[in-house]
Amino acid sequence: MTDRVLIIGTSQVGALLHGWKSMPEADRPPFDFYAVPVHVRDKLGVLPDGRYGLAADADIPEGLRHDLAATYGAASVDLTRYRNVVFAGHPSGLPQIHGLLAAAGVMGLRVPPMPDQALLSREAFRDMARRIALAHWPDQILSDFAGKRLAIVPVPFRSETAVERKDEMGVMARMNRDLPEGLIELTQMATEAFTEAYAQAGMTFLPQPRATLGDYALTQSRFDMGTRGLAGRIVPTDHIHMNAAFGLVVIEQVLEWLGSALPG
Amino acid sequence: MSALASPYADLPDRAFWSRGVAQRDPFDLLALYTPKFGLTSLDFIATAGSCFAQHVGRTLRGAGFNLIDAETLPPLIDDATAQTYGYRLYSARYGNIYTARQMLQLVDEAFEPTELDHPVWQRDGRFFDAQRPTVEPLGLDSADDVLAARADHLERVRLVFGATDVFVFTFGLTEAWISRKSGTVYPTAPGTIAGTWNPELYGFHNFSFAQVLADFLGLRARLRAINPAMRFVVTVSPVPLTATASGQHVEVATARSKAVLRAVAAELAETCADVDYFPSYEIITSQAARGRFFAENLRQVTPEGVGAAMSVFLAAHGVSVPPKAAPVAGYDAEAALDVVCEEALLEAFRA
Numbered sequence: 001m002t003d004r005v006l007i008i009g010t011s012q013v014g015a016l017l018h019g020w021k022s023m024p025e026a027d028r029p030p031f032d033f034y035a036v037p038v039h040v041r042d043k044l045g046v047l048p049d050g051r052y053g054l055a056a057d058a059d060i061p062e063g064l065r066h067d068l069a070a071t072y073g074a075a076s077v078d079l080t081r082y083r084n085v086v087f088a089g090h091p092s093g094l095p096q097i098h099g100l101l102a103a104a105g106v107m108g109l110r111v112p113p114m115p116d117q118a119l120l121s122r123e124a125f126r127d128m129a130r131r132i133a134l135a136h137w138p139d140q141i142l143s144d145f146a147g148k149r150l151a152i153v154p155v156p157f158r159s160e161t162a163v164e165r166k167d168e169m170g171v172m173a174r175m176n177r178d179l180p181e182g183l184i185e186l187t188q189m190a191t192e193a194f195t196e197a198y199a200q201a202g203m204t205f206l207p208q209p210r211a212t213l214g215d216y217a218l219t220q221s222r223f224d225m226g227t228r229g230l231a232g233r234i235v236p237t238d239h240i241h242m243n244a245a246f247g248l249v250v251i252e253q254v255l256e257w258l259g260s261a262l263p264g
Numbered sequence: 265m266s267a268l269a270s271p272y273a274d275l276p277d278r279a280f281w282s283r284g285v286a287q288r289d290p291f292d293l294l295a296l297y298t299p300k301f302g303l304t305s306l307d308f309i310a311t312a313g314s315c316f317a318q319h320v321g322r323t324l325r326g327a328g329f330n331l332i333d334a335e336t337l338p339p340l341i342d343d344a345t346a347q348t349y350g351y352r353l354y355s356a357r358y359g360n361i362y363t364a365r366q367m368l369q370l371v372d373e374a375f376e377p378t379e380l381d382h383p384v385w386q387r388d389g390r391f392f393d394a395q396r397p398t399v400e401p402l403g404l405d406s407a408d409d410v411l412a413a414r415a416d417h418l419e420r421v422r423l424v425f426g427a428t429d430v431f432v433f434t435f436g437l438t439e440a441w442i443s444r445k446s447g448t449v450y451p452t453a454p455g456t457i458a459g460t461w462n463p464e465l466y467g468f469h470n471f472s473f474a475q476v477l478a479d480f481l482g483l484r485a486r487l488r489a490i491n492p493a494m495r496f497v498v499t500v501s502p503v504p505l506t507a508t509a510s511g512q513h514v515e516v517a518t519a520r521s522k523a524v525l526r527a528v529a530a531e532l533a534e535t536c537a538d539v540d541y542f543p544s545y546e547i548i549t550s551q552a553a554r555g556r557f558f559a560e561n562l563r564q565v566t567p568e569g570v571g572a573a574m575s576v577f578l579a580a581h582g583v584s585v586p587p588k589a590a591p592v593a594g595y596d597a598e599a600a601l602d603v604v605c606e607e608a609l610l611e612a613f614r615a
């Protein structure tokens with residue numbers, strides 16, 4: 001077992017990877033990054049040789065194993081090297097809270113957008129948030145990573161620039177902007193419920209840092225500019241993948257979580 | 265006139281016990297129900313009643329009928345979670361309504377300023393709506409929160425009955441607990457789910473045939489004042505009483521209760537052109553079923569029984585089902601037993 005930390009996840013790992021790369025080499029924490037596209041995430045698992053990764057016969061896009069090797073240094077992970085694991089971009093369910101709030105109100109904090117939509121008590125909202133959190137975390141992953149300290153970095157809330165979009169994401173983002181009543185407080189309430197639910201399952205939930213959120217519980221637009229893909233290319237904004245500056249804020253949060261677990 | 269002629273001579277098989285029941289395949293049920301009027305996907309349907317009524321709502325929704333839901337949760341909340349909080353059970357979040365009196369009381373409360381006695385019950389420092397104590401299993405922070413939630417709920421009830429074309433109501437019980445002072449009726453005994461049992465404040469009441477009939481006719485009049493074209497489908501829950509406070513044996517009390525409710529349903533169907541009766545009670549309790557539609561506790565209806573009854577209903581209303589009324593495609597047999605039924609909680613209070 002080493003003191004290196006495994007940052008594992010989907011394309012959301014990119015923000016952390018490029019934030020980490022933007023640090024002076026001497027200051028970089030001992031992180032290793034392993035990322036697969038979200039659509040093959042379910043194909044990850046413990047391999048016959050005890051390592052963790054994509055099965056040799058997994059039906060995956062051409063070149064993915066090569067990309068994995070380029071990011072991580074190998075196509076699979078030796079889990080025995082890591083005591084601390086951070087999952088980045090595994091769906092936590094937290095962004096769904098905004099979906100719930102787009103279609104329901106909460107007593108004393110937010111009126112339902114439409115007359116026939118539910119008005120939840122605060123207790124029901126908290127409980128639903130807890131259930132959403134736990135429903136997103138497969139038992140298989142808990143079993144694969146048994147005995148390790150696990151932290152979860154959620155998919156960020158969509159960015160403020162999404163309000164310009166014409167599709168469903170734009171509709172939802174505008175709902176945040178146009179019906180902001182109680183959103184910040186409810187997002188905070190949901191975050192606490194998620195933290196509690198994940199703690200019960202033996203994991204630490206690292207909520208999106210408040211400093212990255214704008215007025216409408218959307219990610220500040222400065223964080224989705226100049227976003228780079230895993231391979232380093234600048235990609236057009238899709239409002240849910242953030243840049244290296246965002247990654248640096250999250251890395252600070254991860255370091256805080258690691259605390260004394262880090263060397264030096 | 266022939267000496268052999270009799271008014272029974274030309275009657276169909278279903279009129280005779282031997283051919284209609286004794287020799288019938290227990291699943292060959294389609295002859296038991298001929299609707300008085302049809303339902304279409306254009307009808308706005310509301311449901312309410314005892315816990316068995318949840319099956320009706322679930323089946324109608326699953327079959328694509330236009331079931332009203334005035335307290336809609338988005339699909340990302342699963343059914344089990346939603347139902348824990350009283351959502352997706354009925355057309356609004358009123359919980360189980362076991363008596364015609366409580367249904368009438370709810371509609372009165374929604375459409376006219378009405379003050380109910382003891383509207384808020386407490387348990388362990390939490391506050392509950394006495395008229396629907398299960399919809400917030402954790403209770404709320406304060407009595408004011410309960411009253412605010414109820415005010416919102418009543419607005420939804422007005423939405424429901426302002427839009428209803430067909431109201432499906434399942435009679436559940438004749439026994440109830442009421443306020444001695446005002447007659448306010450409650451869905452559960454105080455002290456079971458929440459509230460405090462105080463015999464000076466609350467009393468037991470076993471509604472008579474005349475009272476149940478008057479209550480339903482009163483309800484019908486209120487609702488038809490809102491929509492004169494509103495139609496009604498009434499059913500009687502086949503689920504026996506969990507417990508009785510009548511002083512009689514529970515089996516005798518069950519027979520009394522169901523007999524009253526069944527007789528009221530017959531009276532309504534026979535005298536009101538806008539009221540239809542669906543025989544779920546007969547389908548489940550039929551001797552032809554030889555008890556197979558009841559679970560081991562002889563009380564709970566099995567998924568097979570629910571499927572059989574609801575298949576008859578759907579088939580009669582033009583939703584194609586396999587012959588002999590096997591459970592309909594898409595009918596969730598596992599979920600059939602998963603109904604929220606606070607009456608069953610009485611079992612926990614057995615001495």
